[in-house]
Amino acid sequence: MTDDFPVVLGICLDAEAIWLGINPDNARRPAHLSHGTFEIHEGLAPLLDLLDVHGIRSTFFVPGITAERYPDAVREIHRRGHELGSHGYSHRSPVGMTLVEERDELVRGIDIIHGLTGERPVTWRSPSWDWSEGTLDLLLAEGVAVSTNFHDRLGPYRHSRDGVALPLVELPVQWHLADAPYFIHGGRMERVVRTAAEVEQLWTEEFEGLYDWPGAFFHLTLHVQLICHPGRLRMLDRFLRFMKTHPRVVFMRSDRLAATVP
Numbered sequence: 653m654t655d656d657f658p659v660v661l662g663i664c665l666d667a668e669a670i671w672l673g674i675n676p677d678n679a680r681r682p683a684h685l686s687h688g689t690f691e692i693h694e695g696l697a698p699l700l701d702l703l704d705v706h707g708i709r710s711t712f713f714v715p716g717i718t719a720e721r722y723p724d725a726v727r728e729i730h731r732r733g734h735e736l737g738s739h740g741y742s743h744r745s746p747v748g749m750t751l752v753e754e755r756d757e758l759v760r761g762i763d764i765i766h767g768l769t770g771e772r773p774v775t776w777r778s779p780s781w782d783w784s785e786g787t788l789d790l791l792l793a794e795g796v797a798v799s800t801n802f803h804d805r806l807g808p809y810r811h812s813r814d815g816v817a818l819p820l821v822e823l824p825v826q827w828h829l830a831d832a833p834y835f836i837h838g839g840r841m842e843r844v845v846r847t848a849a850e851v852e853q854l855w856t857e858e859f860e861g862l863y864d865w866p867g868a869f870f871h872l873t874l875h876v877q878l879i880c881h882p883g884r885l886r887m888l889d890r891f892l893r894f895m896k897t898h899p900r901v902v903f904m905r906s907d908r909l910a911a912t913v914p
């Protein structure tokens with residue numbers, strides 16, 4: 653056991669898929685979909701450069717439909733040393749799907765990333781952070797080793813069934829440690845847009861609490877189309893520098909952190 657304090661950045665490269673998943677009719681709304689296209693035209697390159705400057709390797713989640721549309725983006729993320737996690741195929745919640753549909757979404761999403769990077773993704777994030785009743789068995793059957801969807805603990809843990817540990821680690825996530833509640837707007841997401849400074853303060857307060865909490869880690873969920881607008885990207889730069897002033901901080905990819913969980 654070390655006293656390292658793991659920090660994981662879980663970054664969604666959803667592009668248009670997030671808006672198509674909310675409503676397939678958005679396929680006929682090119683201007684609306686362009687909120688997502690921003691990721692490819694403007695957002696991704698400066699974010700990858702910022703992570704390089706900080707020497708941080710993170711986990712990117714890319715839905716299959718986005719990976720098919722922008723294969724060069726997936727290859728570039730992989731080339732820079734980041735983990736590619738699976739994020740389903742069409743960015744729809746598994747809740748309400750049949751088991752056959754849910755399996756198809758999971759397997760297609762994994763296979764497309766595998767085909768582009770040569771590495772089979774082992775980490776999976778549900779597009780809605782939701783599981784269905786059948787999700788656990790599907791993840792185990794498809795060899796998924798890391799889930800980033802539950803909210804029940806402050807540190808990583810291993811899933812179990814009937815008291816028996818399973819080969820699936822959970823890296824819990826929290827709404828307040830994500831960018832979406834503060835920055836997403838439009839479509840059916842009529843939320844009040846917050847300033848970057850407000851969000852920086854909130855993340856700072858929570859980081860300081862977690863840093864002193866036994867067994868905790870810091871898991872930040874970001875979306876390229878939200879965090880990569882220039883003022884927010886500056887805030888992220890400041891926040892990364894702030895975290896790095898804490899001597900026990902170790903930035904880790906999801907797969908690497910999960911591998912340390914007994």
Ligand SMILES: [Zn+2]
Nearest residue numbers: 664666670779
């Ligand atoms: Zn997503």
